[in-house]
Amino acid sequence: MEIHVYDRNLRRLGHIENHTSLQWHRKYYECGTFELHCPVTAENLRLLKPGNVIAKGDNKLEAAVIRGDQTEEESTLVNEITRNGKFLPVYLGDRLTGPLFNYSGTVEDAMRFMLGRMAAVPLLQIAEGTGDKTKIQFQATYKNVLEYLTKLARYAEIGFRVVPDFKKKTMTFETYKGIDRTQAQGKNPRVIFSESYDNLNQAKHNYSDESMKTKVIVGGAGEGLNRVYVTVGGGSGFDLREVFLDAKDINKDELTEAAYLAALRTRGQEYLNENKVFENFEAEAEADVNFTYQKDYDLGDVVTVKKKKWGTSQNLRITELCEVYEYGGMYVVPTFGDALPTAIKWDD
Structure with missing residues (x-):
């Protein structure tokens, strides 16, 4: 399998055939990652510079940017280059959502709204959505775009990616939905x-279930008995795990009463989604x-x-799904279900 290398404007620089290992880690809700090992040669050193883009010869939907920790190692046992990086959505992690805004509508439209108001990423285009109808209402001020896309994707259970077109020299943000292939359904081939x-x-x-909560009390504007509260979730007895969530960062003055309460409830539901089994x-x-x-x-x-x-x-x-290429062979390591929890807060 060839690994093609491009500059950040998607102009082809060359290719690598002598790699010893490649782990191509694809993620549905997040930005994917890769780790590449290959011999130290003048050509490989020329091609594998930070900021350059790599793509697998058999993959037209994904490419990755060389970023982060990079090494060259020479000893009696090893003489290799190690390159790490992230898939093209990493560029969205360099952008902020901008000044205060309120949003009410579908999750897919929310993604495109944020992309449209952030500082432009060169070559980036935005495709139409899948038609997913999941609704959301929230408020944000100067948040990291990629982190918010990840949270929105989990909320609606849709995936996103940035697809390169090396001929047209463009990158296209798109959302997509997985297919139901379960044993119980009869529409698609079962897996x-x-x-x-x-x-x-x-x-x-x-x-x-370390971080699991079943009920969240969301505290909004006001003080003491005049403070606004909403409750999301429930439970009783041994099954009740409740928590208080401060949401004073949501600006009440920018919203109608109904929209403000909806934004508080959304914040509570988002918290429960991030703190489940x-x-x-x-x-x-x-x-x-x-x-x-x-x-x-x-x-x-x-x-x-x-x-x-x-x-x-x-x-x-x-x-x-982690694709592993080693010793001339290939196998995959799928993860079924939720990745283990990470501490992500919507009000960070």
């Missing part, structure tokens, strides 16, 4: 990962055993995962 299908190898089950399966899968990767299933699809030894059968979304 099942299990021991009996020999495609759930070295499985790892992760579960965390997180459960996933990680497994190593051959790319063409029983079900062929990127033909029968892909990133974002919902599939059935069975582990008889653990007595579990669940329908889970493929939220991450």
Whole structure:
């Protein structure tokens, strides 16, 4: 597999064929990452400079920017270059949402609204949405665009990516939705990962309720008995886990009473979405055993995962897929379900 290298204006610089390892980590709700290992040569050093863009020869939907920690190492055991970076949405992480704004509408339109008001990214275009009708109401002031896109994507369960066109020298932001391929549905071909299908190898089950909350009291404008409060969620007895959330940063003067209460409720629901039970399966899968990767299933699809030894059968979304290229072969490591929680707050 060839790795093509371009400058930041998507002009081709050359290609690398002698890499020893590539981990191409695709993510549905977030910006993907990569790690590349290859021999130290004058050509590789010329091509693999920070800021340049790499793309796999068989992939027309994704490319990545060389960013972050980079190394060259020479010893009696190793003589290689290591390059790391992130997929093209990383450019959106360099932008802010701008001055205070209020938004009410669909999540997809919210994404495009923020992209339209941020400082322009060279070559970037914005595609039409998928038609997802998930609604949201929120207020923001100078927030990181990429972080907000990630939060909005999780809220509506839609994916996003920035697709390069190396001929036209453009990059296009687009949203997309995974396909339901679960055992119970009958519209699409079913995809099942299990021991009996020999495609759930070295499985790892992760579960965390460390940060789970069931009820949030959102405090808005005002003081003491005059303060505005809304409640989102519920629960009782041992199942109740409640928390208080300060949302005074939402400017009441910019909204009608109904819109303000809706914004507080949205903030509470977003908090519950970020503080729920997180459960996933990680497994190593051959790319063409029983079900062929990127033909029968892909990133974002919902599939059935069975582990008889653990007595579990669940329908889970493929939220991450790591393609691993080593020793002339390739395998994939899908993550089914939610990634383990990270501390992301909407009011940061």
